[in-house]
Amino acid sequence: MSDERAQELELLPFSYPEITISENSATLKMPVDLECPLQVNSDDGGQHSVLYLPSLTLSFALPNGYPADCPPCVRIACSALPNDVLDPLEAKLAALWEEYGRVAVITIYISEVTEAINTNFGIDRMNVSQGKFKELVEFDSEAQLENFKKCSHVCDLCIETRPGQNCHRMTRCGHIFCVDCLQSFYSGFIKAGDVNNITCLEPDCGSENDDVRARRGKKKRLLSPRELLQIPLERHYVQRYVDIKRKKRLDADKTTVWCPRTWCQGASKASRYPKSTVPLEEMNESDTEDESTASTELPSSEQIDHLKTLTRAEQLEHIKQKYGERLHVCEDCGFAFCKFCKHSWHGEGIVDCLPERLNDEISAEEKASLAYIATHTTPCPRCAAPISKIDACNHVTCYNCLKHLCYLCGMELDSTDPYKHFNTKGSSCYQKLFPTWGGDAENQDEFAGVRAAEIQALRLEEEERERRQREADVEAQRLAQQRREEWEARMGAVFPPEQ
Ligand SMILES: [Zn+2]
Ligand SMILES: [Zn+2]
Ligand SMILES: [Zn+2]
Ligand SMILES: [Zn+2]
Ligand SMILES: [Zn+2]
Ligand SMILES: [Zn+2]
Known part of the structure; x- marks a missing residue:
């Protein structure tokens, strides 16, 4: 009798190399890769279709008297699936031993579970808690990404086939581009301050929704900072993208109160678009270009x-x-x-x-x-x-x-000791407790300290603005040249010059 159990267990690793065998028992971890999407509903209204669920563990114990007199003990555990899915499956397996006439049934059990996975456990939706929902969505997107990286894809821009490692699939629409294309276009747009072009680069993307969008007066969706980092786009470009978008909103919002210091021009902390303290990785919103309709706050x-x-x-x-x-x-x-x-x-x-x-x-x-x-x-x-x-x-x-x-x-x-500031050598105001101490009081600006710094800052700001303008001009020329070359190269590939 014990021989029969040992024989059955010994054969299992040939068909299922991942199985773990111990004395009279076995455990098999099975990936839950679904053949068609399963809709997961969160109790706070969230909805998402998943293709991958965390793996399922099938455990057996073969008691004395198995297979002729006793059925095997079987347990199915899966953190993703609720009991009202797992319990009926367990019951179904238990009944099979009798149905097949009290024989060795472990491989039959395993095929039965495989079949259940392939048919989405006979359900088309699953309701879960908010926390579980987040966990499942994250698991699914990581598994999909891993799968995506293993395959090759054609970039929609350069039409070249690239390994998945060098490609990016757009989170919202699923269009695929190579990392080289995305990096060169997005960094160019951001350098030129053209943040409204940070959208999917497929010209027809989202056209089926154009009517809806036009009615709502909305433009194409912009990529989230988080997705830009995932491509990956260099961090300083992503930071600049966030800064420019915020500046545009502040400019458009008539209620923004600006710092009156001409050399500063920062926004008041009370503005409706506060400087974000969220790390770029967590900036997940893929917003549309924002057109503020805020009204002025001054009285009529x-x-x-x-x-x-x-x-x-x-x-x-x-x-x-x-x-x-x-x-x-x-x-x-x-x-x-x-x-x-x-x-x-x-x-x-x-x-x-x-x-x-x-x-x-x-x-x-x-x-x-x-x-x-x-x-x-x-x-x-x-x-x-x-x-x-x-x-x-x-x-x-x-x-x-x-x-x-x-x-x-x-x-x-x-x-x-407030006078230490005026009595210590090396202090900026050494010997300046009284204006006459310096000897040239007549020529000294009364506001030598803070005010003088403001005037100096104003001059530096002006120089900096001019320098940045020169840089931007050079960059714009370079970018125009680069785009022209890219276009010519692509046209050349489609219409080769005649011999
Ligand atoms: Zn490409
Ligand atoms: Zn797209
Ligand atoms: Zn006042
Ligand atoms: Zn200021
Ligand atoms: Zn004070
Ligand atoms: Zn001082």
Whole structure:
């Protein structure tokens, strides 16, 4: 009897090399590669068709008395499949032993399970939890990618057959291109700032949906940063792609508040398109070109007329409620400023400024105050309150946060010894506690510190802009030449010159 069990087990590895045999038992791991797609539904409404599921494990134990008197014990385990699929299959296998007349049935069991896999277990859809759904979709896309890399494909652009390792299949539409073609076209487009061309390069792609798209006023879908990295496209191009797209949105959005420092021109942190902190790998959205329809946030003339009928306190309350916070902070240079008067932040109660378009509502006294702030103060490095200098001494204290700072360079000073900054050799403001110390006080710009840096930054920015423009011109010429050569090469291949 035991001989019969051993004989059956000994033969199994010839047909199933992956099988693991132990005494009177065996385990076989079987890949679940489906022949037609199986729809998986997530309990939060997600839907995806998969071709590959995590593998299934079939285990047998052959008890004393098998095969004549006892059936084998059988277990099927698969993390992907629910019990209402596995249990009936197990029951079906158990019945086979009797049906076949109590003989050795292990190979019959294995063929039965293979048949079940080939017919999608008799189901056409499967409902799973949100977490399981994500796991299955990821498994499927990895398995499909592996399979894709093993085969050869024809690039839709250069019409050459390439190994799968050097090809990329578009996530959305499935069109296939070689990595060389994609890299050269996409890097060229991004260098030229042409981000709306980062779509599938097949000219007719998505044409069957054109009507729908035209009705919605939408353009071709742009690739996600994550997919660009998968191609792979060099990281700095992908970063530039993300930056340009965001800049375009900010430009189109009339509610964007820009940093008033001319050398900075960053957007306020409160903008509707905040700088993303998500790594490029996780930027999965393949959005369309975005056309913002945002309306301006400044008051209309009727609203201004209405405002004029209110008291000062009511006006302020109304402005805050309707137009939001006046305090904005630049995300690039950190400058804290008032959205309406564009001066460094003055606090809610310090200057009752009104929107620029309400300028005629500002009293002469307040205008003088704003002008004074603009020309005679430097922003506190800690809280951005405008600090003015009472006497000649360049050590000042912020009236708002009580920090000690240097009026010349704007540096925060050690409160236990604020004068160290002026007494230490090598310090930028050594011997400059009083302007006369340097000896050339008459020639010195009153705003030698922060203001001088702004003026210098302005000049550097201008030089940088010119340099970038020159670079962009050269690059555009090179790209045009390259495209022309590519086109000629392709035309030459189709219509060879006559001998
Ligand atoms: Zn190609
Ligand atoms: Zn396509
Ligand atoms: Zn700024
Ligand atoms: Zn203001
Ligand atoms: Zn302060
Ligand atoms: Zn200083």
